[in-house]
Amino acid sequence: MKALPQPRPVLRTILVIALYGATGLGCVDVAEERARRDETIGKGASAETTFEIVDGLGAIRRLEPGVVSLWAKAPSIQIKVTRGESAPATWLLTVSNTLPDAVLEASTESGATALAPESLSSAIATEKRWGLTIPGGTSALFLHSRRGEPVAPWRFAVLSDIQEAIDRVQDIYARMNADPRITFVVSAGDLTTQGKVEQLERFQHELESLRVPFFPTLGNHELGTEGGAVYQRRFGRASFRFVYGGMQFTFLDSASATVDPLVYGWLDAWLAEGRSRTHAVLMHIPPIDPVGVRNGSFADRNEANKLLAKLAEGGVDITLYGHIHSYYPFSNAGIPAYISGGGGSIPERFDGIGRHYLTVDVDPERGITQTGVVRVDRD
Amino acid sequence: MRAVLVSVTAALALGAPGHARADAATPPSARETPGEDDCAVEPPQKEFASSAWGTAAVFLPGALVHGSGHLVVGDSKTGLRLLALEGAGLGMLATGFVPIVLSGASRRLVGPAAALSAAGVGLFAISFLADLYGIVAPAGGVGAPSGVAPALQTALGYRYVYNPVFSYRQFMVQEIDYRTGRWRLHPSAWFALDDTNSRLRSHFAYRLTGPLPGPERAARDGSFLDLEAAVTRHAFTSQRFTTTTGELAVAGRLDMAHLGPSLRGSFAEMSVGWALQAYSYGVRGTTADVGELLLFRFGYGMYIGWPGSPRGEIALYYDHRHDGFAAGLKMPGLGSGVIGHFGAETRFFLSNHWGVAAEAALGSAYVTGLSVLFRHGEPL
Numbered sequence: 001m002k003a004l005p006q007p008r009p010v011l012r013t014i015l016v017i018a019l020y021g022a023t024g025l026g027c028v029d030v031a032e033e034r035a036r037r038d039e040t041i042g043k044g045a046s047a048e049t050t051f052e053i054v055d056g057l058g059a060i061r062r063l064e065p066g067v068v069s070l071w072a073k074a075p076s077i078q079i080k081v082t083r084g085e086s087a088p089a090t091w092l093l094t095v096s097n098t099l100p101d102a103v104l105e106a107s108t109e110s111g112a113t114a115l116a117p118e119s120l121s122s123a124i125a126t127e128k129r130w131g132l133t134i135p136g137g138t139s140a141l142f143l144h145s146r147r148g149e150p151v152a153p154w155r156f157a158v159l160s161d162i163q164e165a166i167d168r169v170q171d172i173y174a175r176m177n178a179d180p181r182i183t184f185v186v187s188a189g190d191l192t193t194q195g196k197v198e199q200l201e202r203f204q205h206e207l208e209s210l211r212v213p214f215f216p217t218l219g220n221h222e223l224g225t226e227g228g229a230v231y232q233r234r235f236g237r238a239s240f241r242f243v244y245g246g247m248q249f250t251f252l253d254s255a256s257a258t259v260d261p262l263v264y265g266w267l268d269a270w271l272a273e274g275r276s277r278t279h280a281v282l283m284h285i286p287p288i289d290p291v292g293v294r295n296g297s298f299a300d301r302n303e304a305n306k307l308l309a310k311l312a313e314g315g316v317d318i319t320l321y322g323h324i325h326s327y328y329p330f331s332n333a334g335i336p337a338y339i340s341g342g343g344g345s346i347p348e349r350f351d352g353i354g355r356h357y358l359t360v361d362v363d364p365e366r367g368i369t370q371t372g373v374v375r376v377d378r379d
Numbered sequence: 380m381r382a383v384l385v386s387v388t389a390a391l392a393l394g395a396p397g398h399a400r401a402d403a404a405t406p407p408s409a410r411e412t413p414g415e416d417d418c419a420v421e422p423p424q425k426e427f428a429s430s431a432w433g434t435a436a437v438f439l440p441g442a443l444v445h446g447s448g449h450l451v452v453g454d455s456k457t458g459l460r461l462l463a464l465e466g467a468g469l470g471m472l473a474t475g476f477v478p479i480v481l482s483g484a485s486r487r488l489v490g491p492a493a494a495l496s497a498a499g500v501g502l503f504a505i506s507f508l509a510d511l512y513g514i515v516a517p518a519g520g521v522g523a524p525s526g527v528a529p530a531l532q533t534a535l536g537y538r539y540v541y542n543p544v545f546s547y548r549q550f551m552v553q554e555i556d557y558r559t560g561r562w563r564l565h566p567s568a569w570f571a572l573d574d575t576n577s578r579l580r581s582h583f584a585y586r587l588t589g590p591l592p593g594p595e596r597a598a599r600d601g602s603f604l605d606l607e608a609a610v611t612r613h614a615f616t617s618q619r620f621t622t623t624t625g626e627l628a629v630a631g632r633l634d635m636a637h638l639g640p641s642l643r644g645s646f647a648e649m650s651v652g653w654a655l656q657a658y659s660y661g662v663r664g665t666t667a668d669v670g671e672l673l674l675f676r677f678g679y680g681m682y683i684g685w686p687g688s689p690r691g692e693i694a695l696y697y698d699h700r701h702d703g704f705a706a707g708l709k710m711p712g713l714g715s716g717v718i719g720h721f722g723a724e725t726r727f728f729l730s731n732h733w734g735v736a737a738e739a740a741l742g743s744a745y746v747t748g749l750s751v752l753f754r755h756g757e758p759l
Contacts, residue, residue, distance in 0.1 A: 029543050223711070333662070334665035
């Protein structure tokens with residue numbers, strides 16, 4: 001057997017490259033940190049007073065003695081407040097991104113409702129302010145529509161992938177404002193190009209002209225700054241769910257082309273809750289791209305099928321996605337599906353769609369009755 | 380797609396493959412005087428000594444100007460060929476990627492444009508790795524290809540798969556690789572040992588050119604071009620779905636000695652194809668979905684060992700598949716979803732019959748494992 005000529009240099013080089021490549025390419029749990037952060041959202045303490053937004057359905061923007069500001073992630077939210085005896089009793093509560101007719105009920109742990117929050121004025125339709133006197137111990141605040149849950153058919157809109165088209169978003173909001181049936185807007189993310197603080201502030205500033213609240217999850221572009229942490233601090237959880245008018249809305253963080261195992265655990269419970277309701281599931285990156293060779297979808301086709309099987313088994317009625325800057329109505333695992341990335345970011349050409357948003361009509365008795373596409377640039 | 384196939388084939392054929400060396404399978408120490416029995420265009424051994432400057436030049440400016448390592452050590456012919464290969468890659472990348480950007484990844488363009496882009500990236504990577512190999516590898520490489528393919532190979536192995544969203548971890552893997560003439564039948568099966576997951580795959584190929592079973596039809600080197608087809612059924616019983624995939628591809632390998640003598644003992648691979656998938660769900664009321672996959676893979680490797688001695692090969696690769704166990708790469712930040720997975724694989728025969736194979740891949744999962752190989756055919 002002949003001796004091999006010195007293999008060491010080349011083998012060593014290849015080994016180094018392989019190891020460097022393997023460590024540099026990242027890990028397979030890329031969404032875990034965001035899921036862990038989700039668990040901490042909506043909780044805060046200051047001056048011996050703790051605030052907890054139930055189910056994390058809001059972000060605490062500002063919390064200092066006597067002042068608390070929240071960003072709501074749902075049409076109605078509940079807040080648990082525990083005040084220490086030496087803490088200030090008088091608080092100014094500001095809630096942004098609420099229904100225009102939102103009212104606040106407050107009660108003590110014993111159920112008394114005599115806290116009588118004082119409503120203060122605000123120049124923004126979706127911002128509400130109250131003066132509160134909070135007794136010692138635990139109290140509960142309940143923010144909800146003055147009209148209560150809808151009993152008549154109602155409508156929500158879906159708008160995603162605004163990004164660099166933020167300068168033109170006002171005409172979309174104007175169209176939405178002109179439709180009185182729209183109760184709120186949900187979004188599958190990509191509100192900004194890189195999720196920077198100033199971009200998120202700009203997005204929020206533009207949103208002030210929208211007369212209804214806007215409930216988004218994040219998109220991959222929000223991961224461009226601190227892996228989405230900036231977004232989560234300002235706009236709350238990436239994965240969450242709420243119920244309105246008997247319909248459940250479940251938002252999943254798929255911005256990394258996967259769903260974290262922790263979120264799959266939450267999803268199982270949310271699907272069980274939603275089985276008896278009309279149920280919409282939203283996420284940014286769709287599990288399956290209808291144009292498969294493009295793969296604007298999950299990194300793992302098998303994980304996509306796993307998720308779709310779960311959603312089908314959970315009786316989900318509609319899936320809503322963004323990420324792809326066009327409009328695709330299709331079906332996944334038998335569930336009606338819509339990709340709508342019509343917020344104005346670099347559009348898919350030759351599709352004849354342009355900027356658009358979706359409308360979904362819901363009958364509290366019959367569920368989803370109709371979906372429509374509103375083409376903003378076509379009129 | 381046709382343009383892609385033509386481009387890939389042309390790229391793989393770059394460097395006059397018809398001039399395969401008669402002594403391609405001979406270790407450097409046993410060779411005759413350089414040039415004695417070779418075609419005139421390629422000396423048998425490196426005409427330069429590897430140097431720290433050459434190695435440094437592979438990375439700077441070689442990361443951008445491929446072939447810089449060879450140019451610095453004086454092998455300008457190979458260096459310029461690698462530079463041309465890089466240029467071809469960048470050209471293909473631009474030709475494919477610019478339309479994707481300008482059209483917003485239009486459904487009407489994205490298939491061929493993505494394939495062209497991927498092929499461009501492949502050529503770009505291959506030209507860099509070739510420059511690196513040519514500079515750091517010993518003269519003649521560390522092994523030689525076999526011009527004869529074994530008639531039969533079997534593999535029995537173990538794979539560990541860590542995918543955080545699936546509970547399976549351990550698999551038993553079985554493969555048979557049977558060749559008769561130009562035809563190849565390559566069925567394989569993966570069975571989870573700790574789950575009900577199973578993947579059955581039948582892979583067929585027709586060899587247009589390259590090593591075949593039997594010494595009477597020995598090829599000059601390890602280069603080949605195959606037409607491939609495969610059917611795969613992957614059952615995720617515990618997750619209540621099954622995927623069935625049919626695919627077609629063209630796959631090729633080029634022994635890189637055709638590009639320059641310093642690259643002797645290494646090879647580049649590239650394949651491109653298309654797959655149609657059906658996803659069926661074991662949930663009442665669901666309907667099956669249909670999807671497509673762009674298949675694309677490139678790799679760079681080297682032969683290990685010489686005729687008559689233990690021998691095999693090792694390769695690094697990129698695979699654009701988003702199905703399978705490794706699937707696509709998950710990345711922190713903006714970029715997840717589009718990129719496939721990376722991996723390394725090796726197979727090495729310790730005797731005429733017995734060998735081992737190992738692989739490691741990183742995508743949505745870590746996949747790693749070993750197989751025991753048995754081969755029947757011509758001696759090593």
